[in-house]
Amino acid sequence: MSNLRIAIVGGGPAGLVLARLLQVNNIPCTVFELDQNASERDQGGTVDLHKKGGQLVLQQAGLFDEFQRLSRPEGQAMKLLKYDGRVVLDENESGVQRPEEFSDRPEIDRTQLRRMLLNSLQPDTVVWGKKLIAVEESPTQAGKHDLHFHDGVEDGFDLVVGADGAWSKVRAFLTDQTSGLFGRYRARTVGDRSRTAAPVAYCFMFDEGRAILAQRNGNNSIRVYACVRKPEDWLETCGIDWASPQEAKQKYLDEYFTNCAPELKRAVLDADDKAVPRKMWMLPVGWRWDTRPGVSLIGDAAHLMTPFAGVGVNLAMFDSLALARAIVACGGNAEHMPDAIKAYEQEMFPRAEQFAQRTARGLVGHFSANGVEEMATRIAAR
Ligand SMILES: Cc1cc2nc3c(=O)[nH]c(=O)nc-3n(C[C@H](O)[C@H](O)[C@H](O)COP(=O)(O)OP(=O)(O)OC[C@H]3O[C@@H](n4cnc5c(N)ncnc54)[C@H](O)[C@@H]3O)c2cc1C
CATH class of the missing domain: 3.50.50.60 (FAD/NAD(P)-binding domain)
Known part of the structure; x- marks a missing residue:
């Protein structure tokens, strides 16, 4: 010893x-x-x-x-969407096999x-x-x-x-x-879970200055992040009361995601626990x-x-x-x-x-x- x-x-x-x-x-x-x-x-x-x-x-x-x-060695299938719901890639549909390095995860x-x-x-x-x-x-x-x-x-x-x-x-x-x-990274995430099982492991929408990311978790749940790129003091000045999750999410979506496809907004709204705003940082x-x-x-x-x-x-x-x-x-x-x-x-x-x-x-x-x-x-x- x-x-x-x-x-x-x-x-x-x-x-x-x-x-x-x-x-x-x-x-x-x-x-x-x-x-x-x-x-x-x-x-x-x-x-x-x-x-x-x-x-x-x-x-x-x-x-x-x-x-x-x-x-959970379930499939790693990913779906990529535009803000208006157009599907750019659905790995379940494309039939393309990922190389092992990217599939055995x-x-x-x-x-x-x-x-x-x-x-x-x-x-x-x-x-x-x-x-x-x-x-x-x-x-x-x-x-x-x-x-x-x-x-x-x-x-x-x-x-x-x-x-x-x-x-x-x-x-x-x-x-x-x-x-x-710390390099300032100006995104905020709102993490939530819903009781709905996700058909793919990851579903991503990226757009100029904003993104919605949904991720399959255990216990038949998904976690949804809605992110915006904003100045560092945005959280303090945005006027959203995060203590009331449903109102907060509605206001956030109306403000930043209003022209997004209804199913994308629903993914955020249907998530049924708290709305957690987070700043993200990097070295x-x-x-x-x-x-x-x-x-x-x-x-x-x-x-x-x-x-x-x-x-x-x-x-x-x-x-x-x-x-x-x-x-x-x-x-x-x-x-x-x-x-x-x-x-x-x-x-x-x-x-x-x-x-x-x-x-x-x-x-x-x-x-x-x-x-x-x-x-x-x-x-x-x-
Ligand atoms: C939203 C989000 C999603 C992510 N998704 C992924 C992903 O899909 N895949 C992936 O690989 N990575 C992901 N990451 C990154 C990953 O979470 C981190 O890189 C990882 O947790 C780093 O592990 P760590 O042990 O270094 O630090 P941490 O997980 O941060 O652990 C640090 C520990 O130190 C303790 N601690 C802090 N300060 C003190 C103190 N002063 N005294 C004593 N203890 C202290 C904390 O309580 C904590 O337990 C994600 C990160 C975020 C924010």
């Missing part, structure tokens, strides 16, 4: 997968998570795990069989993914209700770092891994540019930090992207695998930890940049008048 002291901040997919991979290699670690418990917060919709991404990682973590039991609900990962960890790995405020170099132990939480300090870590997502406090230790770091494409011994980042903390290439979870899990391999390779020896971190980061940065570029292109396409035609052409080219 290694005597390394490793802290993972954040119990999302990145942090939990890293903890699991370390534990199967007999390397102890502790996950500090902001949520009070596993069910405190809605984890969001469904994610598809790619063969060379999340699926590969779960195989290494010894969780692939369990994933197969929980996931079983879906799993995030809640189930998190529960599966939590169940795989040794008892008391996750310390709940710990909000990290700041990371500091230890004033008393050379080369180690301390974690300042809202309720006290945990000290003396050989490695601190920031898996704390979009607004990472660990990232703030590695760079002093945090406040200006600049290709952003990196200077390697520092003892602290690193994985997942969204390292390379936050918008969801328009559908890769965030897969990349986050792949980071965990890459970092776990580097830590294992250093043989549980704290002296070699700086080399392990450097090796991981040098491998991760170009990979993240490549996907960030793809996501940035997806962002433009999702909000442009010919976005569906372009996506249909890309799919045909595969």
Whole structure:
């Protein structure tokens, strides 16, 4: 058993997968998570795990069989529509088979993914209700770092891994540019579920400055996002009262989607739970930090992207695998930890940049008048 002291901040997919991979290699670690418990917060919709991404990682973590039991290997068929309802592509109708790389992508609900990962960890790995405020170099132990939480300090870590997502406090230790770091991405989503089963996995409408995205989830439900590209203060100035979901959705549709096909608007209106407005953010494409011994980042903390290439979870899990391999390779020896971190980061940065570029292109396409035609052409080219 290694005597390394490793802290993972954040119990999302990145942090939990890293903890699991370390534990199967007999390397102890502790996950500090902001949520009070596993069910405190809605984890969001469904994610598809790619063969060379999340699926590969779960195989290494010894969780692939369990994933197969929980996931839904239903068809990945996609439907692309213009704003007026014209169908540009319906993969169920086209009869074209996707290459395996794009078809073998079983879906799993995030809640189930998190529960599966939590169940795989040794008892008391996750310390709940710990909000990290700041990371500091230890004033008393050379080369180690301390974690300042809202309720006290945990000290003396050989490695601190920031898996704390979009607004990472660990990232703030590695760079002093945090406040200006985020590229502004001006879309808002309204997420809702309805009890209607979707005939396709994804149904997308892209148009200039607006998009409607519907996604099949588990429990016979769909989740619908209606997005607009607006200035950053739009949410505060739009005059929509989101606390009254039906009125909010009607007003939102009247204002921004009024000339859309009735079935598109119905998809938003029929969704029967709350309307949740969200701003979306991304880090600049290709952003990196200077390697520092003892602290690193994985997942969204390292390379936050918008969801328009559908890769965030897969990349986050792949980071965990890459970092776990580097830590294992250093043989549980704290002296070699700086080399392990450097090796991981040098491998991760170009990979993240490549996907960030793809996501940035997806962002433009999702909000442009010919976005569906372009996506249909890309799919045909595969
Ligand atoms: C609308 C939407 C749809 C998406 N769809 C897809 C998709 O289809 N496919 C895909 O691959 N990706 C998708 N993504 C991206 C994906 O959700 C993220 O990339 C992924 O969740 C990143 O995992 P993570 O563990 O790095 O971060 P997170 O999932 O954000 O987890 C971070 C964890 O850290 C905790 N935390 C935060 N701050 C602190 C703190 N100060 N102290 C302690 N703990 C803290 C949080 O509570 C959380 O549990 C989507 C994202 C969005 C917003």
